[in-house]
Amino acid sequence: MNTAFQGVGVAGARLIAVGTAHLLAPTPIPITTETITADRIEAELRRLDKALDSARCHLERVRRQIPADTAAPIDELISTHLLMLTDSALVDATRDLIRSQHINASWALQMQRDLLIEVFNEMEDPYLHARRDDVDHVVRQIQSFLTNETAQTVDSFAQIELSGKIVVAKDLTPAEIILLRQRGMDALVTEYGGPSSHTAILARSLDIPTVLGVYNATQYLIHGELLIVNADAGSVIATDDPLTIAVYRERHLALEAQREILRRLIREPSISRDGVPVVLLANLELSEDVRAAQENGASGVGLYRTEFLYLNHDHLPDEEEHLANYLAIIAGLDGLPLTIRTLDLGLDKHVKYIADTLPALTNPALGLRAIRLCLRHPELFVPQLRAILRASAAGPVRLMIPMISTLAEVETVLQMLHTARRSLRRDGLGFDPLMPIGAMIEVPAAALMAETLARRLDFLSIGTNDLIQYTLAIDRMDDSVSYLYEPLHPAILRLLRGIIEAAARSRTRVSMCGEMAGDVRYTRVLLGLGLRELSMQPGSLLAVKNVVRACDISYLKYTMETLFCDIDELPPQQLLDQLAAVDQPSYH
Incomplete structure (x- = not known):
């Protein structure tokens, strides 16, 4: 019998593991409440x-x-x-x-x-x-x-032999994960955690097939039973069926073989079958992702998120803190270009000065966040602008503005950059006067006026995560409506085509840095629409490159234009199937 559980899949290169469950269910630490003299x-x-x-x-x-x-x-x-x-x-x-x-x-x-x-x-x-x-x-x-509740602390893990076993736990600290991996842990299932958690970061870095957020996993899964962890699908299967086990073992071997094939692509060019180059860049969350980007053959960084600089601080990071961080990443990239996105936060109460001056928001997703917050608080924004400009003297740097919705916002940022350049010259500090300035297109209003924005900027980058949820009016984090989150919705495809064509008319560089860019299911769609630059998490780079190298982009473009005549009525899977058929030799 098979029993399946669903969660959030996270993995490095390994996607599937088959092994016996090892439950770690530590006794809750008793918290005494005592008034003292x-x-x-x-x-x-x-x-x-x-x-x-x-x-x-x-x-x-x-x-x-x-x-x-x-x-x-x-x-x-x-x-x-x-x-x-x-x-x-x-x-x-x-x-x-x-x-x-x-x-x-x-x-x-x-x-x-x-x-x-x-x-x-x-x-x-x-x-x-x-x-x-x-x-x-x-x-x-x-x-x-x-x-003194140490019975299930990390030190006790040193006595556990976990070779070939799948650890099931409510949650684990980074220290625990590292030591469990050293004890031979083959895969991990937790009740808590998401795709941006440290558990996810470690799973990718340590190459541990992992499924996070499996509700009540420690209650439903049994110690010693056979589990199949499919990090690609985000599923955990408890089974005693020999056929199911055999199927997944065979799939595991096939994926390992595919993994080796992909590794050979690291130094191969990202060029389609008909000779069209496609630039593949990496999205970075933390400085440790730089190495992963290089190891997967990234041509640079298309999105570096800077929000973590404000995390766990009771003060605003100053210009020198920003600069030191950017310079460290530039040094790690060894000449590859770096795109730095300016601060994209909502109401962040760790930045106490700002939190104390703002009213409570009923809908933070549509409120004072990202560039709106930065323009309201120049003391938050100007040090970052100056630091990014100064960093541009050390290597190829691009500045990207998030959540633009009006031309006035762009003009204000450009004026602030002009003022920052003048002040840096007065201070005798170097910068690249031609540093490219761009914006993320993630608000439908920006998508519809992309050509106007493109004429004032050096590049555009499509942020599909927010663009999709704002266009379809759904919260992608809300389980009750997340099924409506469809990247191939006709409205989304029309917006994407409009942005790409507007950038082409203005001869402005355009890329995509949302999750859609790193999903191989959509690579042919994006190439057919005309995108030639994609930025994604490092672990997706080789799989996307593999698809690029198999594609005939001229035929993809022709097929996409033909299918667009009936795009409103074309089921997403049929669209994908017809574009995949373009790869077949019969088209030559």
């Missing part, structure tokens, strides 16, 4: 400090165990948790609660954890929203040392 406050503060020191020593010990040949600098994730152990928003605030409310350390820590989680839950950006997991991981580590 004034003479006990200092002792409670010392107890908190001791737990912080123990957690710090533990993380340092884990970091020393990270293999030197790890595919990406994963120790940066451990470093993030080490920094959180000194972060004032967590540690100093907890100390203040102990002093002001006369409560024990465990209670104070849990109260502050709840406040921080509430802040992260209100964040619109999926990457920042996922950082709530880091707060939970760090707090859990501290609480375990405060309460």
Whole structure:
């Protein structure tokens, strides 16, 4: 019998694993709530400090165990948790609660954890929203040392043999994942986590087939039963059926063979069968993604998100902090171009100055976010503009503005850049005066006036994630309506064609950096529409290149134009099938 569970699939190159389930269901750490007398406050503060020191020593010990040949600098994730152990928003605030409310350390820590989680839950950006997991991981580590509940801490994992086994857990910290991988863990299933969580980042970097967000996995899956983890489909199958097992083992071997074939494409050009070059770029979330981009043959970075610079800070990052970060990435890219997207946040209460000046928003997705927020608060925006300009002196840099909806916004940003250039000249600081300036097309209004925007900018980049949800009026994170999120909806295809043709008339470079760009199901559609530059997460680059090299783009374009006559009535799968048929030799 087969029982299937659905979640969010995350993987590096390996997509499928077959093995026995190993359940990790740690006993919840008991949080005592106790009011203390004034003479006990200092002792409670010392107890908190001791737990912080123990957690710090533990993380340092884990970091020393990270293999030197790890595919990406994963120790940066451990470093993030080490920094959180000194972060004032967590540690100093907890100390203040102990002093002001006369409560024990465990209670104070849990109260502050709840406040921080509430802040992260209100964040619109999926990457920042996922950082709530880091707060939970760090707090859990501290609480375990405060309460001496160490039976299921990371240290105990060193005694587990996990070769060929699939770990099933509610959630795991980066430290736990690293040590479990060292013990032979073959795949991972968790109840929590999303595509932007640290669990997802580590799964990709450590090449662990993973399915996140499987509801009540630790209750429904049985220790020792056979599991099939399909990270490509985001599914977990519990089975005792020999035929099902044989089918997935065979598929696993086929994917491994395909993986080796794709690896051979790293140094091959991204050129179609009829000689049309297609530029494939990488989207970066964190600095550790630079190495993954290079290892998968990226021609540069088409989208670097800068929001994490504001994460877990009780102050605005200044110009020098921005610059140091950009220069490190430029150095890692070794001459490849870097596109830096300016801040794209909603109401971020970690930036306390801004949060205190803004009213509560009833609909943050349509409110004061991204470029709207930056133009309202120049003190937030100007240091970033100056830093990006200064970084352009060190390598090929492009600046990209998110969520443009009016020409006036573009004109204002261009004027601010002009002012920033003048101030840099006065300060004797270098920059590239010809640094390209572009905008993301992710609002239907911007898509419909793409030609006007293209005439004022050096490039456009289509952000399909928001463009699709705004056009179709659905929240892609809402399970009750997410089935309506259809990239091949006729309205979306018409908008995409309009943007691409508008850019062509204006002789303006156009690319796509949304999730659609990295999905091989849509590669032929995008090439047929006229796109010649795609930016995606590094793990998708080789698969997309493989499709590009198999395509005859002239026939794709002709077929796409023919199909557009009936696009409103053409089922998405039929569109994909007809475009895939173009690859067949019978067309020559």
